[in-house]
Amino acid sequence: GKHIFYRREVLEQIPAQAIEETVFEETTRCMVVKAGFVWQDVGSLEDLGEEGLISEKDSRQAQYNCDNTLIINRGSRSIVVANQLEDITIVNTDDAVYVGKKGASESLKDLRRENPALQSYFDMGQVIYKPWGTYEILSAARQYVVRKVVLTQGRTIYAHKHARRTEHWIIVSGRARIMLAGVEKEYGSNDSMEIPENTVHQISNIGDVPLVFMEISTGEEVMERDLISVESRDLNEAELGYRTEPFVKLQPAFKDYLWGGTKLKEHYGKHCDYDSIAESWELSAHEAGQSIVASGRYKGRLFADYLSKIGRENCGWKCQSIEHFPILVKLIDAKENLSIQVHPDDDYALSRENEYGKNEMWYVLEHEEGAGIYCGFKQDMTREQVQEALTDGSILSLLNWIPVENGKAYYIPAGTVHAIGKGVVVCEIQQSSNCTYRLYDYNRTDRYGNRRQLHVEKALEVMDYHRYELPQFQDETVVKDTYTCRILSRCKYFECASYQIHGTAELPAYSDSFSSLVCVKGSGILYKQDEKMQFSAGDSFFVPCSGEKIRAEGDCELILTHI
Numbered sequence: 040g041k042h043i044f045y046r047r048e049v050l051e052q053i054p055a056q057a058i059e060e061t062v063f064e065e066t067t068r069c070m071v072v073k074a075g076f077v078w079q080d081v082g083s084l085e086d087l088g089e090e091g092l093i094s095e096k097d098s099r100q101a102q103y104n105c106d107n108t109l110i111i112n113r114g115s116r117s118i119v120v121a122n123q124l125e126d127i128t129i130v131n132t133d134d135a136v137y138v139g140k141k142g143a144s145e146s147l148k149d150l151r152r153e154n155p156a157l158q159s160y161f162d163m164g165q166v167i168y169k170p171w172g173t174y175e176i177l178s179a180a181r182q183y184v185v186r187k188v189v190l191t192q193g194r195t196i197y198a199h200k201h202a203r204r205t206e207h208w209i210i211v212s213g214r215a216r217i218m219l220a221g222v223e224k225e226y227g228s229n230d231s232m233e234i235p236e237n238t239v240h241q242i243s244n245i246g247d248v249p250l251v252f253m254e255i256s257t258g259e260e261v262m263e264r265d266l267i268s269v270e271s272r273d274l275n276e277a278e279l280g281y282r283t284e285p286f287v288k289l290q291p292a293f294k295d296y297l298w299g300g301t302k303l304k305e306h307y308g309k310h311c312d313y314d315s316i317a318e319s320w321e322l323s324a325h326e327a328g329q330s331i332v333a334s335g336r337y338k339g340r341l342f343a344d345y346l347s348k349i350g351r352e353n354c355g356w357k358c359q360s361i362e363h364f365p366i367l368v369k370l371i372d373a374k375e376n377l378s379i380q381v382h383p384d385d386d387y388a389l390s391r392e393n394e395y396g397k398n399e400m401w402y403v404l405e406h407e408e409g410a411g412i413y414c415g416f417k418q419d420m421t422r423e424q425v426q427e428a429l430t431d432g433s434i435l436s437l438l439n440w441i442p443v444e445n446g447k448a449y450y451i452p453a454g455t456v457h458a459i460g461k462g463v464v465v466c467e468i469q470q471s472s473n474c475t476y477r478l479y480d481y482n483r484t485d486r487y488g489n490r491r492q493l494h495v496e497k498a499l500e501v502m503d504y505h506r507y508e509l510p511q512f513q514d515e516t517v518v519k520d521t522y523t524c525r526i527l528s529r530c531k532y533f534e535c536a537s538y539q540i541h542g543t544a545e546l547p548a549y550s551d552s553f554s555s556l557v558c559v560k561g562s563g564i565l566y567k568q569d570e571k572m573q574f575s576a577g578d579s580f581f582v583p584c585s586g587e588k589i590r591a592e593g594d595c596e597l598i599l600t601h602i
Contacts, residue, residue: 043336043372043410044325045503047203047415052449052479055148055152058304065440068397069146071418072297073312075312081397082145083142083144083145084111084128084130084137084139084144084147084336085109085128085141085144086121087111088109088111088128089151090222090566092197093168099112099114099117099118099119099458100118100119100120100121100451101118101119101120101121101236102120102121102124102127102371102401102569103120103121104122104123105121105122105123105124105125105127106124106125106126107125107126107127107141107161108121108124108125108126108127108128108129108141109127109128109129109141110129110130111129111130111131112131113130113132113133114131114133115133115362115409116133116376117131119131123548126140126141126142127139127140127141128140128141129145130141130380132165133165133166133175134165134166140480147596151423156492162477167263169196169198169259170194170248171190171194171195172188172189172190172191172194172312173188173189173347174187174189174254175187175189176187177259180351181261182256182257182259182261183255183256183261183362184254184255184256184261184262184317184447185253185254185255185256186253186254186255186256187251187253187254187255187517188251188252188253189249189250189251190213190215190242190243190244190248190249190250190251190252191244191251192244192246192247192248192250193243193244193245193276193279193336193348195211195241195244195273195274195279196242196243196245196273197236197241197252197268197269197273197512198218198239198240198241198268198269198270198271199239199240199241199266199267199268199269200236200237200239200267200269201234201256201258201265201266201267202236202237202260202265203236203258203259203260204236204256204257204258204259204261204265204595205233205234205235205236205256205257205258206233206234206240206254206255207231207232207234207254207255208231208234208252208254208255209224209229209230209231209235209252209255209530210228210229210231210250210251210252210254210306211228211251211252211253212228212229212248212249212250212393213227213228213244213246213248213249213250213251213252213456213559214226214227214245214246214250214253215227215243215244215245215246215250215252215570216237216242216243216245216279216280216442217232217240217241217242217243218240218241218242219232219234219238219239219240219523219554220238220240220436220591221239223485225245228290236258239269241271242355245279245280245281251369257262259495264339273347275347275348275349275350275352276348276349276350277349277350277352277353278350279323281336281571283349283350283353283583284335284336284567284570284591285567285570285582285583285585285587286455286556286565286567286570286572286580286581286582286589287332287333287334287345287489287580287581288332288333288334288335288338288525288572288574288578288580288585289321289322289330289331289333289579289580290330290331290332290333290334291319291320291321291323291330291343291370291579291580292317292318292319292323292328292329292330292331293309293310293311293313293319293328293367294316294317294319294320294328295313295314295315295316295317295319295320296317296318296462296513297317297375297483297486298317298373298374298375298376298377298492299313299315299316299317299318299372299374300315300317301314301315301372301374302372302374302405302415302464302570303316303317303319303355303370303372304316304462305320305561306405306577307370307574307576308576308577308578309370309524312348312471314415315372315374316372317371317372317373317498317579318369318370318371318372318493319369320367320368320369320430321368321369321370321372321473321555321557322342322366322367322555322579322581323342323368323369323601324342324343324346324364324471325345325364325365325471325472325473326336327365328473329342329343330339330579332345332598334375335570337349341363343364343418346364349583350597352584352602353553353583353584354552354553354583354584355549355550355551355552355553355602356551357404357551357552358552358553358601358602359528363395363471364471365392365470365471365532365602366468366469366470366471366600366602367390367468367471367472367530368467368468368469368555368579368598368600369468369469369556370404370464370465370466370557370559370577371459371461371463371464371466371467372464373403373459373461373462373463373464373465374461374462375461376458376459376460376461376481377458377459377460378445378458378476378477378478378479378480378481378491379413379434379438379456379457379458379474379478379479379480380451380456380457380458380472380476380477380498381394381454381455381456381475381476381478381498382398382399382455382475382476382501383395383396383397383453383454383474383476383501383504384396384398384453384454384501385453385536387501388472388593389453389472391487391497392474394472394473394474395470395471395472396453396470396472396474397453397467397469397470397472397474398450398452398453398469398530398532399450399451399467399468399470399500400448400449400450400451400464400467400469400494400495400527400528400530400533400535401448401449401451401459401467402446402447402448402462402465402466402467402468402527402537402598403445403446403447403448403449403463403465404445404464404465404466404559404560405445405463405464406444406462406463406464406523407433407442407461407462407463408447408462409442409462409536410443410460410461410527411441411442411443411460411463411465412440412441412449412457412458412459412460412463413435413438413439413440413441413442413457413458413460414438414441414449414451414454414455414456414457414505414507414509415438415439415455415506415508416437416438416439416456416504416505416507417437417438417439417504417506417507419504419505419506420437420504421502421504422499425437425499425502425504426499428477428525429479429495434478434479435479435508438456440460443460443463446537448528448535449508449509450510450530451526452503452510453501454501454502454503455502455503455507456498456502456503457480458478466530466557466559466598468533468535468598468600470532470533475494476494476495476497476501477491477492477493477494477498478493478494478495478498478502479495480494510528518527519544521540521541521542521543522538522539522541522543522544523533523538523539523545524536524537524538524539524544525537525539527598532602533600533602534600534601534602535598535599535600536598536599536600537597537598538591538596538597538598538599539594539595539596539598540561540563540591540592540593540594540595540596540597541594542592543575543590543591544590544591544592545588545589545590546588546591546597546599547586547588547599548567548582548584548585548586548587548589548590549585549601550585550586550589551584551602552584552601552602553581553582553583553584553602554581554584554589554599554600555579555580555581555582555598555599555600555601556579556580556582556589556597556598556599557579557580557598557600558574558575558576558577558578558595558596558597559576559577559597559598560576560585560596561575561593561594561595562575562576562593562595563591563593563594563595563597564588564592564593565590565591566582566589566590566592567582567585567587567588567589567590568587568590568592574593574595576595
């Protein structure tokens, strides 16, 4: 949509009013999304006294003969005593003290605006919160400042220097990697160092607890504004000395397209607020729907953020020349027919859409009687013939209708006209692309009565007009006492294998590529190094590249994908 930017002088004339009153209650263009968490609005200091927000009464306060008086003490070095007060709110912090009539704290906003002389206190408190942690000003004067700095695990204060101050650091606890004037060394408790002015320095927490150090700054300019950033890059956990976890469980992103059903909920343990789930994106770093890390040190992070933290080297050298994470793994439940569509190849997609093309493989998990897929033309066609068939509605008659079988894989190269038919559930392995051109959609409308957008011209440009023949792969099946391994698909973009396990199986590990594991049937336990985790149908795992094999135990089927 169109973006409008207002100048500062225009914005300053807008009244300071709550956005929910001025925007949300007035517009008809907002949507309400049901959320599965408890919400409690904190609009004033008095709200902090509500039950549940403060777990227990602070022992560093005392009231004598007070009535309806609220004391909140968050100061670390003082107590609060109230004597014979009525209808009063007192809030004490290391930065400031507030004393006011009960219920009047909302006036603080006006008080701040009407007292510009206090602005410096509002801008610079005792405790300063940063993306990497916090620092607290313990003592300050014109020519010195003493700070207590807390650096969170795995975080870095990136390269910078100071023009008019010298710093002295003393490590209190934790482990640090410090770069000083281009030289890196590790430091621990009681170590100290001097950082002269105009000297580039950087510090990283490489331990598993917060890094605490004291910083004494002296010189002509000791406040934060004397900080000159130096170009530096993010450090990943491998560079910080962390051992990458052998695997992480993933939580999918969900799509509720109009053709979706309920089988992913009922048979594969998918939980979300959608009435139906068309797709669950099990392994995805694509901006249109990212997986979320559901275990380990980075639990709760988006998958792309997790990848940046562990470093691209953990994806293997085969990924190093690829700009974006290359694979997307989905579960798809087609309650109704998908649109007739086609995907471009890399050359077209990168030049027109700024993303990769889309070669994909469907592995059929279950299907209803008579279900199948549309895939490619029955005979060689011309662009004009396809356009005519779109006009008269006979496009389906030109396509191959292929009845599907459970446990069979169907490879769909870019440029192939195709669609999953209703009643089919598949695990889809594809290039990480959301580039789809709809050619025909049965004249369906969405929940708002609108027909979905078609992309006929682009589809006609990229489609393969030749007669389609389903690619045949050489049967590569290995049968062992406790498992069977079968290659499902192999192309330059990915290789997939099905492991049907009845006991114990050693799964291969790849030193040149990451692996994806999706359980599509049964349950079991995954082991690697000193980690183990239970899984069941619908669970998905990302495995960084490694030479160490994975062991799986149970009665289950796993789909393993790698580059």
